[in-house]
Amino acid sequence: MKACFIGLGYIGLPTAIVAADNGVEVVGVDVNPHVVETINQGKIHIVEPGLADLAAKVVKNGWLRAQTQPEKSDVFLIVVPTPFTGDHEPDISYVEAATRNVLPFLKEGDLFVIESTSPVGTTEQMAELIFSERPELKDKIYIAYCPERVLPGNIIYELVNNDRVIGGINPESTDKAIEFYRRFVKGVSHKTNARTAEMCKLTENSSRDVQIAFANELSIICDKAGINVWELIELANKHPRVNILQPGSGVGGHCIAVDPYFITSAFPMESQIIGKARELNNYKAFWCAEKTQVTMKQFELENGREPVVALMGLAFKPNIDDLRESPAKYIATKVMQGHNNADFLIVEPNIEDHKVFKLTDYKEAYEKADIVVMLVAHNQFKELSWNDDKVILDFAGVFRK
Ligand code: SAJ
Numbered sequence: 001m002k003a004c005f006i007g008l009g010y011i012g013l014p015t016a017i018v019a020a021d022n023g024v025e026v027v028g029v030d031v032n033p034h035v036v037e038t039i040n041q042g043k044i045h046i047v048e049p050g051l052a053d054l055a056a057k058v059v060k061n062g063w064l065r066a067q068t069q070p071e072k073s074d075v076f077l078i079v080v081p082t083p084f085t086g087d088h089e090p091d092i093s094y095v096e097a098a099t100r101n102v103l104p105f106l107k108e109g110d111l112f113v114i115e116s117t118s119p120v121g122t123t124e125q126m127a128e129l130i131f132s133e134r135p136e137l138k139d140k141i142y143i144a145y146c147p148e149r150v151l152p153g154n155i156i157y158e159l160v161n162n163d164r165v166i167g168g169i170n171p172e173s174t175d176k177a178i179e180f181y182r183r184f185v186k187g188v189s190h191k192t193n194a195r196t197a198e199m200c201k202l203t204e205n206s207s208r209d210v211q212i213a214f215a216n217e218l219s220i221i222c223d224k225a226g227i228n229v230w231e232l233i234e235l236a237n238k239h240p241r242v243n244i245l246q247p248g249s250g251v252g253g254h255c256i257a258v259d260p261y262f263i264t265s266a267f268p269m270e271s272q273i274i275g276k277a278r279e280l281n282n283y284k285a286f287w288c289a290e291k292t293q294v295t296m297k298q299f300e301l302e303n304g305r306e307p308v309v310a311l312m313g314l315a316f317k318p319n320i321d322d323l324r325e326s327p328a329k330y331i332a333t334k335v336m337q338g339h340n341n342a343d344f345l346i347v348e349p350n351i352e353d354h355k356v357f358k359l360t361d362y363k364e365a366y367e368k369a370d371i372v373v374m375l376v377a378h379n380q381f382k383e384l385s386w387n388d389d390k391v392i393l394d395f396a397g398v399f400r401k
Contacts, residue, residue, distance in 0.1 A: 001023075001024055001025065001074050001075065001180075001183070002024070002025040002026075002027065002072075002073045002074050002075070003016075003019055003024050003025070003026050003027070003073055003074065003075040003076075003077060003180070004026075004027045004029060004070050004071065004073035004075070004076050004077070004102065004105070005019075005026060005027070005028050005029065005077045005079055006029045006070060006076065006077065006078050006079065006080060006098040006101065006102060007029070007030065007078065007079040007080035007081075007094075007098065007116070008028045008029070008030040008035055008036075008039065008066065008079075009030075009046070009079070009080075009081065010046055010048075010152060010155075011079050011115065011148045011150065011155075012028070012030075012077070012079030012080075012115075013028070013039070013044060013045075013046060013051075013055075014048060014051055014150070014155045014156065014159055015077070015079065015115070015148065015159060016028045016064060017051060017054050017055050017058055017064060018054070018156065018159050018160060018184050019183065019184050020058035020063035020064035021054055021057070021058050021063070021184070022183050022184035023063075023183065024063070024075075024183055024184070025063060026058075026063060026064045026065075027065060027066075027067065027070070027071055027073060028064060028065070028066040028067075029066070029067060029068065029069065029070050029101075030066065030068065031068060033068060035066070036066040036067060036068055037066075039055065039059065039064070039065075039066040040059065040065060040066050041059075042055060042056040042059040042060055043055065043056070047320075047321055047322075048152065048153070048155050048156070049153065049154075049156075050156050051155070051156060054156065069101075070101055070102050070105050071105060072105050072107065073105065073110070074109075074110060074111065075110065075111045075112075075113065075180055076102045076105070076106070076110065076111070076112045076113070077113045077114075077115055078095055078098045078099060078102075078112075078113065078114045078115065078116055078126075079115045079116060079148075080094040080095060080097075080098050080116050081094055081116065081254075082094065082095060082116050082117050082118055082119075082262075083254075083258070084258055084261050084262075084265075087265075088261040088264065088265055089261075089265050090118070090119045090261065090262045090265060092118060092119065092122055092125075094116070095114060095116050095118060095122060095126065096126070096129070099112075099126045099129055099130065100129070100133075103130060103133050103134060106130065106134060106137060106141060107137075107141075108137065108140040108141065109140070109141065109142075110141045110142070111141070111142045111143075111144070111173075111176050111177060111180055112126075112130065112141060112142065112143045112144075113143075113144050113145070113146050113177055113180070114126060114144075114145050114146075115145075115146055115147060115148050117147060117201055117202070117205075117255070117258075117259055117262070118145070118198055118201075118262075119198070119202075119262045119265075119266055120195050120198045120199050120202070120262075120266060121195065121198070122145075122198060123143060123144070123145040123167075123169060123194035123195075123197075123198065124169060124194060124195070126143070127143045127169050130143070142168065142172060142173040142176035142177065143168065143169045143173050143194075144166055144167060144168040144169070144173045144174055144176070144177035144194065144197075145166075145167050145168075145194045145197040145198055146164055146165070146166045146167070146177055146181065146197065147165065147197060147198070147200065147201035149162050149163075149164070149201075149204065150162065152253075152320060152322065153319070153320055159184070159185070160184060160185060160186050160187070161186055161187050162185075162187045163187040163188045163189070163190060164181055164185055164187060164188075164189045164190065165189075165190050165192060165196075165197050165200045165201075166178050166181065166189050166190065166191060166192070166197060167191075167192040167193045167194040167195070167196055167197030167198070167200075168193065168194060169193075169194050171191075174191050174192070174193075175191075178191065199263075201259070202259050202260070202262050202263050203263075205255050205256045205259035205260065206259060206260040206263055206274045206277075208245075208256050209251060209256050209257070209259075209260050209274070209277050209278060209281060210273055210274060210277040211244075211245045212245050212246075212247075212248070212251050212256070212277075212281060213251075213276070213277035213278075213280040213281050214244065214245070214277075215229075215233065215244055215245045215246055215247040215248075216247045216248070216250070216251075216280055216281055216284040217280055218232065218233065218244070218247065219247035219284075220284070220287060223291075228400070228401065229247055230246075230397050230400035230401075231400070233246070233247075246397060247284070247395075247397070248284070248327070248376075248377070248395065248396055248397070249284065249285055249288045249327045249328055249331055249375045249376070249395040249396060250281055250282065250284045250285030250288070250327025250328075250330070250331075251281040251282075251284075251327065252316030252317065252324070252325045252326040252327045252328070253316045253317065253322070253324060253325055253326075254324050254325055257278075257281070257316075257325045258325070260274050260275075260277065260278050261278065264278065284327070285327035285330050285331055286334075288327075288331050288373075288375070288393075288395045289330070289331045289334040289335050291393060291395075292309070292331065292335045292371070292373050292393060293335055295371055295391055295393060296309060296335070296371060299370060299371060299391065303370075306339075306340075306343050307343070307369075307370035307371045307391075308343055308344075308345065308368055308369050308370050308371070309335070309343060309344050309345070309369060309370070309371045309372075309373065310344075310345045310347060310360075310365040310366055310368070310369035310371070310372045310373065311328075311331070311332045311335070311344060311345070311346050311347065311373050311375060312347045312362065312365070312366070312372060312373060312374050312375055312376065312378075312381055312396075312398075313328045313347065313348060313374070313375040313376025313377075313378055313381070313396065314326060314328050314329050314332060314346065314347075314348040314351075314354070314357065314375070314376070315328065315348060315350055315351075315376055315378070316328070316329075317376065318376055318377045318378050318379070318396075319350065319378055319379055320350060321348075321350040321351050323348075323351075327375075328375035328376050331373075331375055332344075332346060332357065332375070335373075345360040345364070345365035345368060345369055346358065346359055346360060346365075347359065347360055347361070347362045347365045349361075349362050349378055349380045350378070362378075362380050362381060362384070363384070366384050366387075369390060370390060370391065371390065371391045371392075371393065372390050372391070372392045372393070373393045373395065374392065374393065374394045374395055374396045374397075374398045374399070375395060375396055376396050377396040377397055377398050381396075381398045382398055384398075386399050386401060
């Protein structure tokens with residue numbers, strides 16, 4: 001069996017590699033020639049534990065090769081980004097372009113799967129596109145939607161072991177897609193239709209966004225009420241049916257901070273809680289920036305000089321190097337506006353250097369700062385001990401104080 005993966009990013013590449021490691025002949029397609037070149041050298045362009053070794057293995061033994069154009073295959077998988085526009089409208093132009101790109105290579109009996117997070121109805125829309133351009137394939141190919149659910153940092157394990165939700169445009173397509181995923185997925189594949197599978201992906205990430213918003217709202221209330229929110233949540237979670245998540249400096253990344261908009265833009269009147277949660281999680285980052293600025297002003301008034309401020313963490317969540325849609329990066333940018341950069345010590349232990357931010361070692365920054373702002377709960381920061389001589393704004397719950 002041969003499978004052509006369109007898109008070799010954070011999801012497409014690991015999936016292609018794992019499929020290749022399970023006896024599927026994989027052709028990886030990416031528009032970026034640098035990505036193609038890197039993969040064909042047996043290397044990878046993303047950071048993910050364990051993936052580099054597996055890539056070297058499958059490229060060496062010939063199960064995976066990369067190129068910039070698709071070719072005839074038995075299975076085509078679309079794993080390209082679906083960003084949103086400035087108005088929070090989903091942009092499916094990459095999915096459409098990828099679909100158009102594979103159109104000439106489709107033949108009777110092929111399976112076409114979309115994995116990209118997509119607004120409800122996208123799979124049916126792409127099916128219509130395929131059948132309008134290639135009418136002879138009507139009812140002769142299989143089309144399904146199968147979203148990924150893996151957590152960056154644990155992708156290889158989760159790709160194989162997580163359950164999958166698979167929805168075809170008809171039951172035959174669902175079965176055909178399940179047959180394909182069975183080759184490398186040990187988790188259970190749950191059958192549904194394409195629209196439900198699309199909505200399921202959006203629901204999973206919106207559910208987490210809503211739950212985090214609840215924790216973030218509590219943190220703002222507790223700040224005003226003089227209550228330690230970390231202790232409060234720990235105690236409330238002792239109840240057998242309560243499981244509150246952790247507040248932080250906001251919600252980032254390219255999934256949870258994005259996918260709920262695919263629901264709110266299509267169902268604006270109906271998605272009240274989902275929309276409000278998005279607003280609240282965005283507001284939390286703004287609130288952290290304001291709180292930092294007020295604290296800096298107070299310090300200046302009390303001490304007659306500007307404080308040295310350590311901004312601890314830039315990534316969108318702990319222990320990764322990914323800064324996409326990062327609330328910590330937003331807060332750092334906002335608090336530094338209108339100030340002399342020399343007063344800020346910016347820390348991100350998971351990256352070597354940054355184009356915009358001059359980075360400082362975390363211990364040195366903590367040592368030198370008057371005000372320490374914990375933006376991300378990286379493991380390294382947990383080694384530091386609380387210091388009563390400093391003003392510490394622990395938005396990420398590093399010290400849980
Ligand atoms: N966060 C909190 N408090 C928490 C948990 C997370 O503030 O208690 C914040 C994180 O700091 C981060 C953001 O939420 O800024 C998102 O992080 P995450 O670890 O919750 O999720 P992602 O974006 O890395 O991955 C999610 C996962 N979805 C769910 O857990 C429902 C993953 O399974 C999906 O595959 C991925 O989105 C995706 O690609 O859609």
